[in-house]
Amino acid sequence: MATLRERVTSKGGTTYAALTAMESSGIGDAFVRAMQAAAARGKEMGEEFGKD
Numbered sequence: 001m002a003t004l005r006e007r008v009t010s011k012g013g014t015t016y017a018a019l020t021a022m023e024s025s026g027i028g029d030a031f032v033r034a035m036q037a038a039a040a041r042g043k044e045m046g047e048e049f050g051k052d
Contacts, residue, residue, distance in 0.1 A: 022028040
């Protein structure tokens with residue numbers, strides 16, 4: 001993931017500034033965990049609603 005980010009993010013740009021701020025405050029890890037939790041719940045809901 002870091003390699004992709006480095007390839008598509010211009011140093012000194014707005015996205016780089018946002019990502020750097022998130023990384024320095026530890027929000028990046030929380031964001032990843034939140035997305036993983038949402039994906040897991042989405043899978044559960046898909047399996048639950050797909051039973052019919």
